[in-house]
Structure formats: C-alpha cells, structure tokens
Amino acid sequence: MARIVKKFGGTSVGDVDRIKNVANIIREDVEKGHQVAVVVSARSGVTNELIARAKAINEQPDEREMDVLLAVGEQETIALTAMALHSLGIEAISMTGAQAGIKTDLAHTRARIVSMNCERIEAALGKGSVVIVAGFQGVNDEGTTTTLGRGGSDLSAIALASGLNADLCQIYTDVDGVYTADPRIVPKASKIQEISYEEMLEMASLGTKVMQARSVEFANKFNVVFEVRSSFDTSIPGTIVKQEVSSMEDVVVRGVALDRNQAKIMVSNIPDKPGSAAQIFEALGKANVCVDMIVQNIGRNGVANLTFTVTRDDSKRSLDAVEKVLNELGGGEVAVFGEVVKLSVVGIGMRSHSGVASKLFASLADVKSNIQIISTSEIKISVVIDEEGAEEAVRAVHTAFGLDKAEA
Amino acid sequence: MARIVKKFGGTSVGDVDRIKNVANIIREDVEKGHQVAVVVSARSGVTNELIARAKAINEQPDEREMDVLLAVGEQETIALTAMALHSLGIEAISMTGAQAGIKTDLAHTRARIVSMNCERIEAALGKGSVVIVAGFQGVNDEGTTTTLGRGGSDLSAIALASGLNADLCQIYTDVDGVYTADPRIVPKASKIQEISYEEMLEMASLGTKVMQARSVEFANKFNVVFEVRSSFDTSIPGTIVKQEVSSMEDVVVRGVALDRNQAKIMVSNIPDKPGSAAQIFEALGKANVCVDMIVQNIGRNGVANLTFTVTRDDSKRSLDAVEKVLNELGGGEVAVFGEVVKLSVVGIGMRSHSGVASKLFASLADVKSNIQIISTSEIKISVVIDEEGAEEAVRAVHTAFGLDKAEA
Numbered sequence: 001m002a003r004i005v006k007k008f009g010g011t012s013v014g015d016v017d018r019i020k021n022v023a024n025i026i027r028e029d030v031e032k033g034h035q036v037a038v039v040v041s042a043r044s045g046v047t048n049e050l051i052a053r054a055k056a057i058n059e060q061p062d063e064r065e066m067d068v069l070l071a072v073g074e075q076e077t078i079a080l081t082a083m084a085l086h087s088l089g090i091e092a093i094s095m096t097g098a099q100a101g102i103k104t105d106l107a108h109t110r111a112r113i114v115s116m117n118c119e120r121i122e123a124a125l126g127k128g129s130v131v132i133v134a135g136f137q138g139v140n141d142e143g144t145t146t147t148l149g150r151g152g153s154d155l156s157a158i159a160l161a162s163g164l165n166a167d168l169c170q171i172y173t174d175v176d177g178v179y180t181a182d183p184r185i186v187p188k189a190s191k192i193q194e195i196s197y198e199e200m201l202e203m204a205s206l207g208t209k210v211m212q213a214r215s216v217e218f219a220n221k222f223n224v225v226f227e228v229r230s231s232f233d234t235s236i237p238g239t240i241v242k243q244e245v246s247s248m249e250d251v252v253v254r255g256v257a258l259d260r261n262q263a264k265i266m267v268s269n270i271p272d273k274p275g276s277a278a279q280i281f282e283a284l285g286k287a288n289v290c291v292d293m294i295v296q297n298i299g300r301n302g303v304a305n306l307t308f309t310v311t312r313d314d315s316k317r318s319l320d321a322v323e324k325v326l327n328e329l330g331g332g333e334v335a336v337f338g339e340v341v342k343l344s345v346v347g348i349g350m351r352s353h354s355g356v357a358s359k360l361f362a363s364l365a366d367v368k369s370n371i372q373i374i375s376t377s378e379i380k381i382s383v384v385i386d387e388e389g390a391e392e393a394v395r396a397v398h399t400a401f402g403l404d405k406a407e408a
Numbered sequence: 409m410a411r412i413v414k415k416f417g418g419t420s421v422g423d424v425d426r427i428k429n430v431a432n433i434i435r436e437d438v439e440k441g442h443q444v445a446v447v448v449s450a451r452s453g454v455t456n457e458l459i460a461r462a463k464a465i466n467e468q469p470d471e472r473e474m475d476v477l478l479a480v481g482e483q484e485t486i487a488l489t490a491m492a493l494h495s496l497g498i499e500a501i502s503m504t505g506a507q508a509g510i511k512t513d514l515a516h517t518r519a520r521i522v523s524m525n526c527e528r529i530e531a532a533l534g535k536g537s538v539v540i541v542a543g544f545q546g547v548n549d550e551g552t553t554t555t556l557g558r559g560g561s562d563l564s565a566i567a568l569a570s571g572l573n574a575d576l577c578q579i580y581t582d583v584d585g586v587y588t589a590d591p592r593i594v595p596k597a598s599k600i601q602e603i604s605y606e607e608m609l610e611m612a613s614l615g616t617k618v619m620q621a622r623s624v625e626f627a628n629k630f631n632v633v634f635e636v637r638s639s640f641d642t643s644i645p646g647t648i649v650k651q652e653v654s655s656m657e658d659v660v661v662r663g664v665a666l667d668r669n670q671a672k673i674m675v676s677n678i679p680d681k682p683g684s685a686a687q688i689f690e691a692l693g694k695a696n697v698c699v700d701m702i703v704q705n706i707g708r709n710g711v712a713n714l715t716f717t718v719t720r721d722d723s724k725r726s727l728d729a730v731e732k733v734l735n736e737l738g739g740g741e742v743a744v745f746g747e748v749v750k751l752s753v754v755g756i757g758m759r760s761h762s763g764v765a766s767k768l769f770a771s772l773a774d775v776k777s778n779i780q781i782i783s784t785s786e787i788k789i790s791v792v793i794d795e796e797g798a799e800e801a802v803r804a805v806h807t808a809f810g811l812d813k814a815e816a
Contacts, residue, residue, distance in 0.1 A: 016464045050484070056424045058491040065494070068502050069487035072480045076458065079477035083466040086473070094476050099551060143507060 002167040003035040003125070007135065007157035010044035011174045012231035013077050023084035025172070025234055026130060030090050035125045037164060039135040039157040040081055042073025063108035064144060067137075070109075071096070071145045074134035074153070081132045092130040095120065097137035097145070101163070102156060104138035104146045111138055111146035113155065113218075116163030125164075133160060151212025158215050162222040169219075169226035170238075171211070176230035177239035178203060178210055180403040181256040185391045189398065190405035192254060193237075196244035199254045202346040202380045216241065244348050252349040252356060253401040258394050259344070262292075263315035264337040264372065264384060267306040267322055271331040277306060280325050287321040289314045292342075293375040293384065307373060309384060312338060340372065341390045344382040345397060357381055363400035369393040410575040411443045411533070415543065415565035418452035419582045420639035421485050431492035433580070433642055434538060438498050443533045445572060447543040447565040448489055450481025471516035472552060475545075478517075479504070479553045482542035482561075489540045500538040503528065505545035505553070509571075510564060512546035512554045519546060519554035521563065521626075524571030533572075541568060559620025566623050570630040577627075577634035578646075579619065584638035585647035586611060586618055588811040589664040593799045597806065598813035600662060601645075604652035607662045610754040610788045624649065652756055660757040660764060661809040666802050667752070670700075671723040672745040672780065672792060675714040675730055679739040680706075685714060688733050695729040697722045700750075701783040701792065715781060717792055720746060748780065749798045752790040753805060765789055771808035777801040 006029070008022050022040075029036050050069050054061040061069075078094035085092035101117030124131045135153025140146050148155050154171055161169035178200065181189040195203075197220035204213040210228055219226055219241065229238025248254075270276050277296060284291055292309045310318050315336045326332040343364075350356050360381055364371060369392075373384040385393060398404060414437070416430050430448075437444050458477050462469040469477075486502035493500035509525030532539045543561025548554050556563050562579055569577035586608065589597040603611075605628035612621040618636055627634055627649065637646025656662075678684050685704060692699055702716045718726050723744045734740040751772075758764050765782075768789055772779060777800075781792040793801060806812060 016461060019465060053424060053484075053488060054491055057427060057488055058495040061491045062494050065487040065490045065502055068490075068504075069484060072484050072487075075483070076461075076477060076480050079473040079480075080461060080465055082473045082476075083462055083469045086470050087466040094473055096476075 001033050001035065003037075003164060004029055005037050005039065005157055005161040005164065005166045005169045006172060007039040007153060007170065008041065008172045008231055009153060009174070010041040010047075012172050013040050013081065014044045016080075019077070019080050019084050022081060022172075022231065023088055023090075025231065026085060027088050027090060028234075030130060037121055037125065037131045037133060037160055037166070038081065039133050039153055039160060040074065040077040041135050041153040042070075042077055046073040046076070067108045067145050067147045070147050071134070071137045074136055078132045078134045082130075085130055085132075090130060091128055092132055093124050094132045094134075095124075096134045097156070098139035098143075100131075100133040100160070102133075102138035102159065104140055104148070106140050106142070106146075108146055110149035111140065113138060113148070113159050116159055118160070118163040121160075121164065151215050154211055154215035155218055158219045158222070158224050158226060161224045161226065162218075166224075169224055171226055171228045172231035173210065173228060174230070174232065175210060175228075176233060176236055177228055178241075179255065181394055181398050182258065185258065186256070186395050186398045188395075188404035190403070192239050194240045194242065194248065195254055196248055196348050197241060198244065198379055199346050199348055200241045202344070202377070203255060203257055249349045249352050251347060252353045253345045253347040253403065254349075255346055256394055256398050256401070256403065257344045257346065258390060259342040260387065260390075261311045261313070262309050262340050262342045262384065263312045263318075264307060264309050264340045265315065265318050265322065265334065266337065267326070267332060267334045269332045270304045270306060270326070271329045272304060273329060276325075276329055277304065279329070280306065280322055283321040283325045284310075284318060287317050289318045289321065293373050293382065295373050309340070309342070309373065339387040340384050341387050342382050342384055343390065343393055343397065344380055345401065346380045348379045350379055350381075359400055360397060363396045364393055367392050367396045369396075409441050409443065411445075411572060412437055413445050413447065413565055413569040413572065413574045413577045414580060415447040415561060415578065416449065416580045416639055417561060417582070418449040418455075420580050421448050421489065422452045424488075427485070427488050427492050430489060430580075430639065431496055431498075433639065434493060435496050435498060436642075438538060445529055445533065445539045445541060445568055445574070446489065447541050447561055447568060448482060448485040449543050449561040450478075450485055454481040454484070475516045475553050475555045478555050479542070479545045482544055486540045486542045490538075493538055493540075498538060499536055500540055501532050502540045502542075503532075504542045505564070506547035506551075508539075508541040508568070510541075510546035510567065512548055512556070514548050514550070514554075516554055518557035519548065521546060521556070521567050524567055526568070526571040529568075529572065559623050562619055562623035563626055566627045566630070566632050566634060569632045569634065570626075574632075577632055579634055579636045580639035581618065581636060582638070582640065583618060583636070584641060584644055585636050586649075587663065589802055589806050590666065593666065593802050594664070594806045596803075596812035598811070600647050602648045602650065602656065603662055604656055604756050605649060606652065606787055607754050607756055608649045610752070610785070611663055611665055657757045657760050659755060660761045661753045661755040661811065662757075663754050664802055664806050664809070664811065665752045665754065666798060667750040668795065668798075669719045669721070670717050670748050670750045670792065671720045671726075672715060672717050672748045673723065673726050673730065673742065674745065675734070675740060675742045677740045678712045678714060678734070679737050680712060681737060684737055685712065687737070688714065688730055691729040691733045692718075692726060695725050697726050697729065701781050701790065703781050717748070717750070717781065747795040748792050749795050750790050750792055751798065751801055751805065752788055753809065754788045756787045758787055758789075767808055768805060771804045772801055775800050775804045
C-alpha cells in the first residue's frame, strides 16, 4: 500500500465529464489498495468569471474579499469530485484548504504556506476514505480564507505530499510531461523521464509553462518527488522531478527552451557620470520592470552603452522610465528592439562537462543565428537572438546536443 | 445609533447591478450612524445550477458534499457585496456562516441552528465595519459546512438579529410586505402594517409565500421583531411582524389566504372493521403524504366514509396507498377530486369576537360557493371549496370582513 497525492488542474476538471474521468483515474489507485489524497483546482474559466464579476462591481477589489470570492471555484470542484467518486462506490470526503490544515501567512491573493496540520486528512485516509482537498487556498491565523496566487494548486499538492509524507505526488495536467524542447517547434523532441529540481526550475523560469517555479522550489526544499503527467491519456508515464542523482550528469543538456516574450532595450551614449547606470535601474525598479539580462560596455570616448532585456509587456514602461532618466542626465539615447527571443540550454551535466558554450555557439553559427547577449549560470546558458530563424536555431541546438529522439 | 440586521434574498442580489443597489440601501443606514450586519443569499439561479451539476455527476449526491457545494453560492455573494460597499467608501467585511459563529446540528441540507457566537461580528461592528454574512449556512461540531434548508437565509437573519440583540431586523424581498389578500386576486387588498407571529405563521402555512414558517417560529421563540419589505422600492415601509399586542385584536380578520395546491380524496364504503381508518392514515404516512384536513362520518348501515385533503403533488401517491389498504380490507372505493382550493381567514381577533364563522359562511353562500370541508383553529377558519369561482369567493370574503382598502 502506498500513499499517493494526485493533483488535477482546471482543464482536467473542466466539466462534468472531465470530473467523472478524474474519478475513474482515482479509482485505479483505490482498487490497488492505495491511500489517495487529491488536490483539485477550479473548473477552467470559473476563476476568470469571478474576477470579471468582481471588477464589474469594484475596479480594485479588496484582496481579502477577492480571496473569499476566488476560493469558491475550488470549493465547487471538491464537492463535485467527491460526488463522482461516490457514484463509483468509493468513499470520499471533501475538505477546504482550512479543513485540510493548510495554514498560510496573512498576505491575501499571494499567501505563502507556513505550516501543514494533516491530522484531519490522516484520520480520513485511515478510515479508508479518499480525501479531496481544495487547491490554491489556505487559512490564516485570523481564520480567514487566503489564496496562494498563480500555480497555487500545484503548491497545495506538493505541500500536502510533504505533510502526509506521501510516497508519490502526481501532477496531472494537459501536457504529458516535460520535453527536451517544445514539440511544436522540434518534432524530434522527446519526453524527459527524470529531471532535477534545479533543471526544472530553470525550465520553468524560461517559459516552459508546465509549472510555476515556486512549486518546484517548495518541492526542492522539502524533498518531495513528483511526477508531471497527462490527465487525458493516463496510460503513459510522465516526467519525474526529484533531487539530482549522479547519473543525471551523463546528460549534458536536459532541454532547450525558447522564450519569445523578450524585448531588448539599448541605451547608448549615456553621459559618463558616477551612478548613471544605477539611476537607470533604480528608475526601472520603481516602474516595476523586471530586468533580465544586462550587458554594459564603456566606449573609448568614456561614454557608456547599456543593453538589457525585459518582457515585451514591459518594454513601453521601460522606455518611458529610461527616457526620463536620460533627460535628467542630459544626454544619451534609448531604443527598443522587440523582435528578439531568448534561447537557453539547461542541464546539471554542464557543471562537469566543458565545451557546452562552444558547442552552442557553433550550432547557432551553423544556422546563421547572431548572438546578441549571452548569460550563463551554473546549469544554464541563455542567448538572445533574432526572432527570425529562432525555431530553426532551436532545432539545430537540439540536434547538436544529441537530444533528437531515435527514429521509430 | 441603532443596530440593524438586513437580509437580501436571491433576486435582490441577482446580478452585479442589483448588488450595487443593495450596497446603496446599506449606505443609507451607515450614513445615519447605525451598526449594520447584512445577510445575503446566493444569486438567484446559482443554487439550481449547482444542483443540476451535482445531479449530472451523481443522481443521489451525498448530503455532506451537497452542503459544501451549495455554500458556494452565498460565499460568492458576500464577497461581491463587500466589494460593492468598498467602492462606495464604506468599510465592510464578509463572513461565512462558520466565521459568523452560526453553529448547527449535524443534519446536512436541513440543519438546525443550535447556537450563535457573535463575538467576531461584534468586534467588526465595533470597529465601524459593515459585516456581510453568508445566509443559509452554518458549521457543525465537526467543523463541516452545513446548510439550513429552504428559507435558510431568513433564518440566518433572524438568528443573527437575536444573537446581536439588534434593534431591527429587515427582510428585503421581491414583495413589499404582507397583504390582506393576494393583490392579483383582490385589487382592493391592502398591506398589513403589523401582524403577530401567530398570524404570520398561519399565513405562511396557507401558501402565502413571503416567508417559511420555521423562520417565523424562530423569531417568535426568541422574540425578534422583523420587517418584511421591498428591495426594489425602499421608500415604502413594509410589514412589521411581532408579538401580539392587545390593539391587534381590534381587527377580527387580518387576511384572507387562498391555497390552490389542494386535492380532496374521498374514501367511501370502508368496511366497518376496528382500526380501518388508522390503517389508511398509517399507509399515507409511510408514503410520505402529509394529510391536511380530515372529515369522517359513519353511515346508517355502519360503513364509514372518509374525506381528506393533500397537496396536488401527493394525490397520486395517496390514491395508490389507499387502494392498497382497501384491497387488504376487502372493500370500499377511493376517488381524487383535484379541482378544489382552500380558502382561509386568519386573525388573532377571532379569539374575542364571535360570529366569524357565520359571517364567512354567509359571504360564501352569497357567491354560491359550496363549502365541502371546514377546519378551524383558534385564529383561523379554513374551508375547502371548488376551484371554480374561488377568486370571486376570496373577494367576497375580503369585503365581508371589512378589509377592502378605502378608495383613494
């Protein structure tokens, strides 16, 4: 007998038939004699409907009340999922985040989990009941409902798996795992069987939308092994995310990611005054712009050039903020280049293998992709390149690092 | 400064605009410096949607999970109503039934309130905040959400008014008060300014759909004075429901009610065996039929005839149950007469005034309405008459008891 935590996202519980499908997936584990706790999200679309209704009433709804409102979505799903299990003759009981013992801090709409008290779930599991827990929500010390922000249901599942000391945590989603590259771009991309938390974190931050980074961080911190898998085709195994093991280093590059939501901002001829760069970044910070990669160089004549990347949504705000600073400094120009992307290779094997950068650069040169900015971390190399030709570049890099799957 | 509990039903909070309207009604009291606690129902239609979804998943949904599901409707409304108040610059905080301290017994879907702990509401009111409480729901000793069944939100409001020792409890609804008769039948019907709990209870049980009897009983038990009034036209006062005062006896008949949901069942030539009537009513009880009025007479030849009334929905089940008993008894016939109605006059003044029955019968005779069954209580006389001509009969009785409003 194993203890399993299963999490189903909004599309997996999107309507009555999908909820019945989820019940059937759960049944398989119950029939094998496993203890099963399930975390569910709101039906897809419900949260947006609720937000729209709130905004129609108050453009800036109070965060406490927003949490009361949004918690409704998951509360509906837990009851319906329990009912679906009952109709299969399976004992099941629903619990809200509060009932499940998920305690959070006071920060409404983006609460952090501070503790788990799993007594009530343990008792129900002990009686042979499946427990259905509302994801995305918890309760604070004031007894008020809180929500965990984006990716909150994944976080609930990981926290529950940790609190229950589960043998397995399965994150069911609309993709069947983590791939070496986006299969729509790279037809030869293959599913990764095992990936380390660190690699998964880099993939998440690079725009591979399987999971929010915070859930992976939480799993890493509490050493929760989890599997990302499909709720539509349950016959195929997904991707296991776990602590790094030495054999993982045999693979130099685990995957290739492409982030299209990138814009490059070039600031040139900045007057050579102490702290001018600092002033620019301070202004960007105040404008709530998150700067990603930065390159600075000083020309011969003493004027500095600065290049950085931001998300495309932030490019206009960045431009405005920088222009204001340049006016104060009395010189310099700023320009936005929107048509760039970030290509990254990720792999913990990089630590022990040299020559990754040169192989990456060579494969990009082969397809005439011009590298504009480079940024490296211990397990990742990212380059900014033109959007044009970027997909070809991804395929070339994928091939160069031996990631193409064998022909069938 | 007064302390006021206001309750708004499903149609009063039916959409975004209605919720804004409710916020404006609340504002008037806040601006007068009153402390205000508000009970709201689910938006009209939401509860039915949720039930439909549950039935699509499980034809006999578990009652515990049904309560978890249905509580969602009110939880949405409390958050939206609080947000609407915020946008008017009014401090407001939402509370679920559990947070509001509404403790119930364990009976899911029809729980009874066992205690109120209003500390949390008191604290919020003390800070100058409006408190918005989810109606229809509470929490049991196991910390699980319960719902109070039909008319539950009214009950929440009355219980809250009692627990908070409120000066006033206002039940806002889609009618503007209790009338001497249905104004669609009797154009000269007028709104009753004050009515006793007992009269209100009789009116409720006679099909005047303003409020469920249990809420009136609760108000009577805890001596909560409440007002039924319109949420659409707030300028007009409603009907005050309170303990009987002696001046109320000046009015002999407070109102005339017509209940169309009546069927008459006649059982004739029942074999004269001991306990045969008891057997019939036992069978009806087992078939979950609620019998209203009963007449029995013994004919000269020793065979008994039995006539009783049930709701029309129950007539088929009644017929089946009685037929089965007659088969066992070896004789007798049963027939259903569906086209009858019950006309009632209600008033605590009857206790001290004689001649009510004779005046009622005379006015019915005037319009040639034939009385089939009569039933009396201390403050009520009901008669079963033909459906045909019933509306004319109501108007005649209304006039006979001096209830017609003066011409403008």
